[in-house]
Amino acid sequence: MKNIFTPILLFVSINLFSQITSRTVNENYQKPAAAYDSLTNIDLVNTKGDYRQFIGQEILVLEKKGLSANNRLTEHMQYMSFAKQPVKLSTTNTKEMYNPIKDGYITMSDPKAIEGKYFKILDVVEGTNENSSNKSTFIKLQRKDNSDIVYYNVGYNGYAEHISFLVVGYYEKLKQLYLNKNYVYTTNYTEPTIAKEINTNTDIVVKLNSEWTCSDVTLMKEKNSMTETAVLILKNDANQEIAAGTQKQFNAGVKLTDFTTKEDYLAKKQKEAELKAQKEEEARINAENERKRIEEQEKQRALQAQQAKIQDQKDAAAAVAAKEKRKQDLIAKYGQTTGALIAAGQVKIGMTAAMCIDAWGKPRDINRTTNTYGTTEQWVYNLKSYLYFKDGILTSIQN
Numbered sequence: 001m002k003n004i005f006t007p008i009l010l011f012v013s014i015n016l017f018s019q020i021t022s023r024t025v026n027e028n029y030q031k032p033a034a035a036y037d038s039l040t041n042i043d044l045v046n047t048k049g050d051y052r053q054f055i056g057q058e059i060l061v062l063e064k065k066g067l068s069a070n071n072r073l074t075e076h077m078q079y080m081s082f083a084k085q086p087v088k089l090s091t092t093n094t095k096e097m098y099n100p101i102k103d104g105y106i107t108m109s110d111p112k113a114i115e116g117k118y119f120k121i122l123d124v125v126e127g128t129n130e131n132s133s134n135k136s137t138f139i140k141l142q143r144k145d146n147s148d149i150v151y152y153n154v155g156y157n158g159y160a161e162h163i164s165f166l167v168v169g170y171y172e173k174l175k176q177l178y179l180n181k182n183y184v185y186t187t188n189y190t191e192p193t194i195a196k197e198i199n200t201n202t203d204i205v206v207k208l209n210s211e212w213t214c215s216d217v218t219l220m221k222e223k224n225s226m227t228e229t230a231v232l233i234l235k236n237d238a239n240q241e242i243a244a245g246t247q248k249q250f251n252a253g254v255k256l257t258d259f260t261t262k263e264d265y266l267a268k269k270q271k272e273a274e275l276k277a278q279k280e281e282e283a284r285i286n287a288e289n290e291r292k293r294i295e296e297q298e299k300q301r302a303l304q305a306q307q308a309k310i311q312d313q314k315d316a317a318a319a320v321a322a323k324e325k326r327k328q329d330l331i332a333k334y335g336q337t338t339g340a341l342i343a344a345g346q347v348k349i350g351m352t353a354a355m356c357i358d359a360w361g362k363p364r365d366i367n368r369t370t371n372t373y374g375t376t377e378q379w380v381y382n383l384k385s386y387l388y389f390k391d392g393i394l395t396s397i398q399n
Contacts (some may be wrong), residue, residue, distance in 0.1 A: 027378040038173035041230070042165045044154060051124045051154065062164040062219070062227040063115040078163055079108040081153040086127025086138040088153055091306060098150045118144040118168070127151065143146070164227040166219070171230055173200055174246065175217045178232050182262035183212045185254070195253035198233070204240055206254055212236050212261065223251050232256060330358060347387065351394045353377075356387055363387070 036053045064078075080089050082098040088374045089097050092108065099113040119141040126135045138151040152163075185206050187193060193206040198220075212234035218245050219228035231243040231250050260268070323343070331339030334355060340357040341348065351359070356379070363379035370376075379387040388396035 009043070033311065036169070037166075038169045041167050041170045044163060051121075054139075055123060056121065058118055058120050059141075059165040060118050060168060061114050061116065062166055064111075064226045065221055065228070079111055079114065081163065082109040082114060082140075083151045083153065083230075084149070086125050086140070086151045088136050090129065098148070112361040114150075119150065120144060122149075125151075127153070164229075166230065171217070174230055174232070178214045179195075179217055181214050183234065183259040184262050184265040185210045185212065185255075185258060186260045186265065187258040189258075193254060193258070196251055197240050197298075198243055199241055204242070206242065210236060212242075212259065215241065220250070234259075241378050288370065334358075347394060347397060349394055349397065353389060353392050353394075356394055360385075360387070 028132060036057060040053075041061065042051070042054050042057075054156050079090075080097070083089055083096045084098050085096045087093075094100055094107040097107060097109055099110045101110045121139060122142055123140040125138050125140055125262065127138045130136070137154045139154060141150045141152055142148070145146045169173045185193075185208060186206065194203050195206050196202070197204045213236075214232050215235040216233035218231065218233060220231045221228045229245070229250075231245055231340045233241050234244050234254075235241045242253060244259065246254070247255065249255045327340065327343035329339075330343045333339060333341060338351070338355065342351075342355055345359055347356050360381060363381050365380040367378040367380065368375060369378075374391045377389040379389070381387070386396055386398040390396070
């Protein structure tokens with residue numbers, strides 16, 4: 001049995017470790033587009049290739065207004081970006097141009113077939129350039145009213161800023177978010193804000209903390225722009241209406257970020273009032289606590305003063321009692337007259353040394369002289385007080 005299974009195991013091992021594989025780089029990989037959130041309009045100038053997020057969205061090609069005769073060339077060039085196939089067009093290559101018309105010496109797409117028309121974005125593809133291997137980015141569109149397929153060349157010859165798309169979902173989102181909502185003007189600008197009243201074309205001052213209601217979301221053309229842009233129409237209690245840009249100031253007036261919803265404004269004011277009341281209550285409590293602390297401190301001081309007074313009275317009474325007891329003790333020891341005199345701190349000739357010590361205390365120094373006549377002593381108390389003794393009896397007082 002051993003000899004039978006050994007070759008089989010060897011064959012399986014060889015097959016497991018002898019398989020060679022090959023792989024290639026996926027050169028056609030495209031990073032998944034970010035999910036569209038309806039809060040962004042397509043920007044043909046600044047989106048920089050991130051157009052796939054708009055696939056499936058419906059757009060409106062905005063009409064250009066107020067073009068001057070001097071902008072004739074620009075007016076033509078912007079309509080040379082629409083083709084029937086993803087091929088870059090030029091003045092010499094107009095075969096694939098969408099809905100071409102002749103305007104003077106230039107062939108271009110008919111603006112009436114593009115402006116004011118609704119399209120659906122089907123895809124974002126790479127296309128070819130005439131006489132070049134470079135690729136161009138095309139947005140594949142389907143016209144809503146006749147199902148025409150049109151390829152828009154993004155950034156053709158730098159003229160992307162002359163074509164403006166409005167994403168319908170973005171416009172609808174603006175209406176959903178802002179229409180009939182109440183706002184308060186809460187800008188941080190220190191200077192008065194001037195805005196154009198759209199019904200009378202007059203300048204009005206937008207006052208700080210003034211209240212406005214979004215009465216409409218519409219398209220309006222700025223003074224120095226060729227195309228319209230989505231704006232909010234705000235109305236106050238005086239029925240004055242101004243246009244507010246969603247991202248920037250409209251006609252150098254106001255923008256949405258200069259306003260706060262009334263709900264948030266009132267909530268903020270309520271919070272500020274609560275915070276103010278809280279601070280005032282904290283200040284009141286602190287003041288009350290400080291008053292109580294000072295009051296308690298004064299009580300403690302008064303109590304300590306009273307206790308000190310009582311103690312002083314006790315000490316004084318004790319001192320009087322001690323003095324009286326000493327007097328009585330001295331009287332009992334030396335008799336009424338001498339005891340009272342000693343208790344009063346007085347000495348007289350004839351007192352003994354013990355009596356003088358009881359009256360004046362012990363001296364600072366004693367000068368003693370002994371001769372055949374006996375012993376004399378000089379007790380020194382200070383420079384002016386001296387007592388003189390002979391044989392222990394006071395004989396002289398110098399004071």
